[in-house]
Amino acid sequence: MNRGLRMPLAMLAAPLAFFVAFFLAPLAVVILASLSDTANAWTLEQYVRVLADRYHWEVILVTFRIACLTTLVSLLLGYPLAWYLTRMVRWRAWRRVCVILLVVPMFTSNIVRSFGWMVLLGRKGLLNQTLLDGGLIDRPLRLLGTETGILIGMVYVLLPFMVLAIGNALSRLDASHELASADLGAPPRATFFHVILPLTLPGVISGCIMVFTLAVSAYVTPALLSGGRISVLSMLIFQQYSSVFDFHYGGALSVVLLIFTLVMVGFAGRIGRTRGDA
Template identity: 65%
Template sequence: MTAALTGDPATVPAAAPPTALRRALPLLAAPVAFFVAFFAVPMVVVLSSSLMAGGAPSLANYARVLLDQYHWDVLAVTFRIAALTTLAVTLLGYPLAYYLVRVVSSNALRRGCVILLLLPLFTSNIVRSFGWMILLGRNGLVNDTLVGIGLLERPIRFLGTETGIVIGLVYILLPFIVLAVGNALATVDPTLEEASADLGSSPFTTFWTVTFPLCLPGLIAGVIMVFTLAASAYVTPALLSGGKITVFPMLIFQQYSTVFDVHYGGALSITLLVFTLVLVALAGRIGNGGGNRS
């Protein structure tokens, strides 16, 4: 995007913005109208509903959300799951991204792996979670294998535990981090690494002082994306929790689908949204200059 943003009237000839706007307006009319009507206004409706109680402006809904220990417990579970997921996704995804971009020399093999990486990404998270419901069941493949090779004496319960939810979410979100890190790695100039090696650095030093810092923006963008998606996930926790664990998005869903309390539900929505947006803003601050998410 051009840096020539004409926000400061002093630097812009008085006639310029209206002319530019007039020429851009026919192109902008439809998208702006649509996004205002079906995105901005609905969000404003949620916000204003959350600020109303008993027909009058009030912060009572927020008090109900924030003064109740239960909500903080659910928030803690939600963000603990999101943090664990993000950590696991990073530890698993980074090596795979590095391997695919730097070690695999055959284009055909890399392409095959990219296809296998996109396949789950293009499959609904309900289908993917369903796969884990089969795998993680008491007599599922995972338990059978662990018992079979003697790691466990008897099957353990995954479904209905935070571990089960984390396994499912890691699976759902892994492709995001591999793509974010991999695309950052692909743009790192290999001659920089060669120079580091020529100057006597060990491969590890080269990685740690040259490669890793250069693709840090991609990693940060990926990490923040995974964290926000994990914190706002509904389907995977709903299926793998077996009704035993509650995460914040489930509270929102309950309020709108069964109770239909738009005031209290609105306050819950805005609470989740604020947490998410703060994190995204943080990501933008840290990853600034790192460019676009891809």
């Protein structure tokens, strides 16, 4: 072997071994379990059980609807916030404080944050009490156990990922492009939609992919904020593995979730490449 290749291969050995042991091997176990039954015979029965049942399609629809809405709301809130941090905050120390405030909640467990939202969104929680005291509503809103409540919690948990991804793209944007657009007589709105947004699209796409993949596979936040009234695929998978101990059925649900997620991510990546080529 070429001596020049030994060092790079030696450096890659440990990461590759870790990747195989803790990612590929468990994934292979899940896939093999989904393709067999209790008698260890090869079968597609588990996939037929998942895809032929209307209930599972309803759960899939709810799962991806919540994930898509979480991604959309995070984008609508994250882009202005990233713009504020990178363009409007001139004092570097204050910018660091804002970034720290944005990131600090991520150091807290999702369980703790979800319990906090259960207190805030309850019928006698802070949000309902504030709206009632302000005369904006006549009776408490039902937020817990609804998709709206789950969406609020998911956006709160995942918004920092979107802000950091878009903020990184905005910070790398060359100001000369905006100056050239202004010199050519383009108004600020046209500059944003025809210059800034296309150039920051890679950051937008990466932020959307991160938020979507985390949202579609989230368990803690939907489980706590749904109160058992709404089911998503991650909750069904957890139930099969932890309570029913049906690893074959749970494996099929896991693979179906993985395939649908990969299709959505691939579609988003294709849109990003098409926009970039244009």
